[in-house]
Amino acid sequence: MDATALSPHIPLLNTEVSRAFELSTGPLMAVAVSSIVVLLILIIKFKLHAFFALVIISVLTALAAGIAVEEVVDVVVAGFGNTVGNVALLVGFGAVLGRLVEVSGGAQVLADKMLNTFGEKKAPLALGIASIFYAFPIFLDAGFIVMLPIIYTVARRLQGGFMIYVLPSIGAFLMMHALTPPHPGPTAAATVMGADVGLVLVVALLVGIPTWYLCGYRLGLLIAKQYPNMPVPSLLGEPDIRDESERPGLGTVLFCLLFPLLLIFYNTLFSTLEANGTVGADNAAFILSRLIGPTPIALLLATLVAMYLLYLKPRRGTRGLGDAIADLVDNALAPVCSIILITGAGGAFGAVLTETGIGQEIAEGLDGMGLPVILAGFLVAIAIRVAQGSATVAATVAGGIMAPAVAELDLGGLALAAIVVAIVAGAITFSHVNDSGFWLVGRFCGFDTVTTFKTWTVIGTAIGFMSFILSWGVYAIAV
Template sequence: MLPTSPGLVAGFSAATTTAGATRSTTFLLLTAVVAIAVLLVLIIKVKLHAFYALVIVSLLTAVVAGIPAADLVSTLTSGFGNTLSTVALLVGFGAVLGRIVEVSGGARVLADTLVARFGESRAPLALSVASLFYGFPIFLDAAFVVMLPVVYTVARRLGGSLMLYALPAAGAFLVMHALVPPHPGPVAAASLLGADVGLVLVVGMLVALPTWYVMGYRLALALAKRADFLPVPDLLGRPSESSDQPRPRFGVILLVLLLPLVLIFGGTGSSTAVTNYGVDEDNPLVVVLQIIGATPVALLITSVLAMLLLVVRPNRGKVGGRLEEVVDSALAPVCSIILITGAGGMFGRVLTETGIGGALAGELDAAGLPLIVAGFLIAVALRIAQGSATVAGTTAAGLLAPAVAADPSLSALQLACLTVAMTAGAISFSHVNDSGFWLVGRFLGLDTATTLKTWSVVSTGIGLMAFGLVWVLWTVIS
């Protein structure tokens, strides 16, 4: 007999946030559907710039949903600012690092090595495998931006559509970001449910690897082959073919790309030692590891080292204004992407403040579903409503926690399965209120409709397959 979710979110049948309890569930859901429809019309049909469309629709949605005038601007700006506080530094430092790797010829060196090892016909698989490993400790947005020069270079060298190489790589990053600690969604959900993070890692990897191959790689490749030819954009520039600067060694490029992983892993490991093993949080080594292991700091350190190794040293210190030129050429093209991503976060925050996510969760709770199904569907509902995968997974875990605490019969393995099921739901159905949707789409030069037909389908396939696999495991052990 599978445990069910008895009343874990009673009281969420209508909005209880700033929008007030005066808005019914039906009204809130209708508002969300109309808002998303208007946004798509403005972007796809009217051809209004996505930044303006997102801001306008966010403002109108907030007004219609009943957010008080006194809170209106702060709601919009906090959603915008909170997203940028996470994304802007990661994208900025990642773009600079990627630009340095590109213009130094390092991306060509790495691309040549990958193609030589896997063969030209398996270049998409090579990039997807590399992304799978690279995405283990690093957030999707940062890792994706850093790997882009390599993806661009392979596409230019082999002459195929960028989609053939970029979409399988993005699918690999999404799988790791969604399902596997130390990413924040699985870690936070595990903490709220009392699940063992190590066991979540084991279950997550068991689910992630087949999900990556079938949905992150095979499905992504099939969708890429169906899509129209996509040229490589010049967002990160091109290496100078006339430059007499020698190409960097493969080992140097590998050092530059792996250093963020080592630093971030060190920070995560030190935090785990403090939380689970009683290590003193004021220990100098722990403090240093946590500082340099923060993702923005790790990328800052790595980008500065890349400047020294790939720009200053090859030119024997005679760089003139070269460093400033490289940084400017990296940051200028991504400013629009950063603004659009922030506006996507604004739209998600407005939908969150209206109470739509809570209303959906309440409706699902009333259905009396099995615990693992309820957890998955609540996470899906929250994901669709407000966009952020981390918020969806964490909130779903918080809503489910009372039901979990009330059932002492749940084993450690079941708790790990439940955690992975919710993170699978939280990564599904990426669409226009997800900042990652805009990040990936704009860096690949996709229009909104194409992003929905490719990236959104891949994210949904990953979420559904991951849930299916973990549900089978749950059934076997129950």
């Protein structure tokens, strides 16, 4: 979902953006806050479609912040293109894979097995734990979309509304994406600060598991009580099963879901071996991992495998199978096109706010206030996150800003890993309208803008603050 970067400034264009005039920090903050308020008014009060509202406000904000008129469209288009480039393939392939799992009856098979094993009362907990495992190597947006048909099926079968089943899963994906390598934010922050990625993973899991239980699972159940009749969306279609014998086996469904994870792990393994010098850049297995291991290609291959195993193979001999699979793909992609456009527009708005430089100015001010280094890193990450939206960029830039101060302390491995986790915890907080994930998850869950704030934003912020508190505890012990 997020693009990684390794420098304090995140360039969106090949050249520095020209300015019609310069604003100081105070007026820039006023422009940023006003643009967000007006955007919410347009969407919530006047019911303007989020795609149009985001593009309009992006242009107006760029002009008000002093970006030269001739540069405004370039900045907006660059932000839109960067976001869509990262999201479209993941969401597209993930949506088709999710629909295959749903219409083939695979989601029903998994739901039945889960409920028989854990019981109906523990279904939200089981979905959350399954999401933690599935989120380990895979990006939040793609993994969540693939998990959705299982969540949909469980929610339709049981009582309590959609929220009670989806919020623990959202919390799991948020925690794993924000805190744990090999996700790009914590990996990039650890690299910039010279921390051991393995130790960062250990501290992230030590901090993240109890954080998810309290702020993802328990808080999710508490929030869900406010929405007891939340309907289950039907974005991924309904099961298309004429006879129970047509349902795929449990092993087949699990293989289709785990196949992309295996490819991603394969890529991560050989990338690590190549970085350590264990294998060379000309190693055939390493070269193959670079081709089939990136998340978009892993999802493409998994979708093709699922097409055959879940849909075509059980229906061999049926007339019109080619047309049926084409219609299935069309029906899977149709509802996500709007979501991709909204997500891209959210990226455009975040790009405009990034180019104003407001986040960088606030972050540098916090860095120079003489705060404890772990607290300063957390606050710097929050400032950049709020200003430009991307959790990955916030974690990476905050790591780059704090690296010199941290280096002067000559910290040991565990203490340094705790600081990295504290920084990435700040980068997940206060998600709002400039965050592409805000729109992506909200729309796939059928939430309106206000509901997305009350669920996604609240859970993400709670996870960020509790992770920070626990990581500070680890830091205090380590030093």
